[in-house]
Amino acid sequence: xxxxxxxxxxEANFDYEVIEFSERAPVVVDFWAEWCVPCKMLDPVxxxxxxxxxxxxxxxxxxxxxxxxxxxxxxxxGIPSVKAFREGKIVAEFTGVQPESNIRKxxxxxxxxxxxxxxxxxxxxxxxxDWHMAHQAFQEVVQERxxxxxxxxxxxxTLLAMGRGTEARDILNAFPVSHEFASAEKLKPLATALARxxxxxxxxxxxxxxxxxxxxxxxxxxxxxxxxxxxxxxxRKDKGFRAGEPRLVMLSLLEILGPNNPIARQYQKELASILx
Numbered sequence: 001x002x003x004x005x006x007x008x009x010x011e012a013n014f015d016y017e018v019i020e021f022s023e024r025a026p027v028v029v030d031f032w033a034e035w036c037v038p039c040k041m042l043d044p045v046x047x048x049x050x051x052x053x054x055x056x057x058x059x060x061x062x063x064x065x066x067x068x069x070x071x072x073x074x075x076x077x078g079i080p081s082v083k084a085f086r087e088g089k090i091v092a093e094f095t096g097v098q099p100e101s102n103i104r105k106x107x108x109x110x111x112x113x114x115x116x117x118x119x120x121x122x123x124x125x126x127x128x129x130d131w132h133m134a135h136q137a138f139q140e141v142v143q144e145r146x147x148x149x150x151x152x153x154x155x156x157x158t159l160l161a162m163g164r165g166t167e168a169r170d171i172l173n174a175f176p177v178s179h180e181f182a183s184a185e186k187l188k189p190l191a192t193a194l195a196r197x198x199x200x201x202x203x204x205x206x207x208x209x210x211x212x213x214x215x216x217x218x219x220x221x222x223x224x225x226x227x228x229x230x231x232x233x234x235x236r237k238d239k240g241f242r243a244g245e246p247r248l249v250m251l252s253l254l255e256i257l258g259p260n261n262p263i264a265r266q267y268q269k270e271l272a273s274i275l276x
Contacts, residue, residue: 042098
């Protein structure tokens with residue numbers, strides 16, 4: 001009886017055993033044939049590594065002679081052909097026999113590490129607006145990989161959502177050049193505004209200034225929706241208040257919530273209706 005993470009798949013069960021299964025764990029598909037000598041050289045290496053990894057990925061074997069439609073579907077032009085699936089999609093592949101060291105590297109890049117999972121946890125908690133626990137997850141990644149841009153961005157977002165502007169500003173001012181850099185720049189106006197009121201919240205007789213300062217205080221209290229309502233009210237009364245800072249702060253808050261957040265989409269529409 002074969003190991004459960006080494007299986008033979010066919011046209012009948014490919015979608016279930018590979019595509020659907022890859023939503024839970026990576027699947028490495030080996031397209032092979034009985035007459036293929038290189039396939040027979042590669043097969044024991046893949047089996048050995050699958051056994052070593054003990055379920056970290058599934059090895060699915062496809063006989064191309066018996067499953068020609070699958071070979072056509074995935075554009076298999078030469079064998080052995082190895083294609084790796086994650087979340088229902090091909091994320092990596094190679095053709096022909098490879099040195100074992102290369103295949104190990106191929107698997108290392110495919111299989112999520114502890115830090116990958118911690119980072120994913122942080123983003124899940126960020127979407128759930130559990131700022132404190134999300135911050136801990138991102139911080140754990142940064143402690144092991146200082147300068148990790150994705151984790152640093154997550155830390156900055158959670159710090160801002162908790163009203164800790166000075167700490168967030170320090171991260172953002174030293175942010176590394178990366179794909180996340182543009183998102184980090186969008187957060188700077190909020191970090192600057194929160195850092196300012198951390199030092200001093202001067203009394204004012206200006207009702208617009210008072211509304212704006214109160215909105216920033218609401219962020220520190222964790223009430224982002226009420227804060228955004230206040231900032232929108234400021235913009236309704238004076239679009240140019242503080243040289244447009246409230247608009248930029250609003251964009252920072254929307255960046256924290258993310259484009260898929262239904263509340264963010266609602267406030268984005270309200271902001272657009274006020275500005276345009």
